[in-house]
Amino acid sequence: MMGRLKSDQGQLFYEFHLGEAVPEDHLVRKIDAALDLSWLRSELAPHYSSMGRPSIDPELMIRMLVVGYVFAIRSERLICREVQVNLAYRWFCKLGIEDAIPDHSAFSRARNERFREGNVFRHVFERVVEACLAAGLVGGEGFAVDASLIAADANKQRSIAGQDWRRDRDPARSSRAVKEYLATLDDAAWGAASDVVPKFVSPSDPAAQWTGAHKGPAFFASSDNYLIDVKFGVIVDVEASRSIRQAEVGAARTMLERTEERFGLKPERLAADTAYGTASMLNWLVEEKGIAPHIPVNDKSQRDDGTFSRSDFRYDPASDIYLCPGGKRLRTSGTVHDDKTLLYRASRRDCGICPLKPQCCPKEPSRKIPRDIHERARDVARSFVGSEGFEQSRRERKKIEMRFAHLKRILRLDRLRLRGPRGAQDEFVLAAIAQNLRRLAKLVARPPPYALQCIA
Template structure:
């Protein structure tokens, strides 16, 4: 027998509880336990006027942004629609059933004003780090650092070649991203990171770096730099920079110093890839910060033409000389000059020379220096730190660090595949910082919800 057709009827009274409607195992409940925005009003109070019409609740906007970054909702226009329709999101945002969702343009106005002036998103991220520390998820003994490229909101069609003159001052009058680019020309993580000019410069977002580092089609990109604790892969700091190695190394130093200043965390060891294994960076870690570098040494002295490499020469620390496989000595001074020359060049390298007379009489000359009169060895003034890193690389602890370092790469994969941050929506250095701070805060909140489920099995939304 066919059932009767049901027609929705309006009722005079409804009894509906939003608290009971949201399942106990939903992700928003797990994340909400670790979201503490009680100090946000005091933090923003100096940036609001004492008179005038009341503004939209800043806590509501931050909660909506967290929903967007935690669940991969990239568009703020779509975020407003999702919060309007989704009861679980309404519960998280404290809107109830009848609360009004703010217009999407409100986020842009506050982001370019109060949020950046007060550095609110940075404070939000650091709040998640403090909560992770309080919950015992940060050991503080071993850290790992790495960078990943994120495509910028720029394309080649709206770009200029490096040799093409561009009136940046004129563009800065109408484009916020150009003004931010001009303001960061002297910063170590941006304009001052390298004097090498890229092949193309974007007119819409000139701080973005033209790069072909992914071995495919080149594109404009920023670099997000993560410093993580190796115990549970908690992100303890995040930094935006240009997508070049020098800027990424400088960002690692900034994050290590800031982590010590803000949270009192001083790691005993740091794991990273060979991009961070330059002599200067290793010396900074060892001599200035006392951190063990579990990092491959960036070394180009190994030869592939069958002749002796630098590793085939033995260095005598006491006598400050090298001994070649044939038993001859290489010194910094083989003869006395009328005008004494410096022992160290502008690149921090010392040169050890063999005697031409000794090399001519040596039977190993075809294997050592077949096309030069005598053999020469370059040694960095930071070679002691490089030797320490080489010695660490032979230990079992280094093998463990190399395996644990993959945790930061997994965070980048999660960032791009799950949170969908494979391309930036905002332009300029400040836009990149805002997106990276929110994404790192979302990842830490999801980490807390996963590791501390409060006795329930957390499921995806």
């Protein structure tokens, strides 16, 4: 017999427990067990007035934002709508079945005022990293660093030429995103990263970089910089920057220093691609930090015209000279050119009678060899290439690429909603919180066989 849907309400009263409606294996239960926000109210207390009407609980807003980023809900309006109807989300946000949902406009004000004043998102991220440390998911022996371009909320059709953009404008008459950018002009990750004038600037978000790095149509973007531990791919730090190499390298240094200061973590080795193989970066890693750079050296000394390259000359560190293939010496005057290069020159008399001159310097009276002042650190980096540890780092570096793929494809953060340096930083930190929480929930609940011992 065919059943029929009841048209009336039936019972007048119901006994309903929200927790019983959430399955035991639901992701929100695992994340709730890992997310500790008990410290939040005392942390934000100085930013609230002691008088007036009570505000929306900041823990509720943080939990709703976590739900949004964990489950790829890319709009605060939609977050409010989903929490309204989804029982699991309500349970995670500590809301009853009849509790009201905050208006979406409350998030914007809290984020731009109290949350940024108290650096709340950064503190939540650090607490999640500490939970990963406590669970044994961070080894601390090897790190990897990289950056990924995220499209900005900026329109090419409304952009202006780079030379027409003026940095000396009045901040009081500018939008929030422009004020934030003007405040970062001395920051190595933003305004001070490069003196090169960009081709186009977006008046609505001047921090966004016009870039064609993907070898396709150019677009406005910001760089999301990740520093991960290679054991399980946990993100130990995150930083927003301009989408240029100098800014991304500077962000890597900032993250390494901050991770050591905040968590006491300093890796034995760092894996990265060639963009981080600059002489100054390698020198900083080798001489100042004592970290083995498993990074391909950015070297353009190899010649393709059939003449001897710099690698054909042997450097003698004891005498500070180069020996050419003919056994002659190249010496330096000690003058540093362009603040980074020493020139080693051969004698004209030696080169003039040398039978190897056509293969060495056919168009010059004598041969000269440029040597970076940080060449020793570059030699250290070259010594790792081909070793077992270097090959291992190269394989493990794929984990950071997987983090970015997960960010864009699963969490759907392939375009920013917020503008300005602070807006980009907020989105990147919240996304890193979501990725670490999902990682923590997955590995602690069902650890892989080789991880059982270290998590126990």
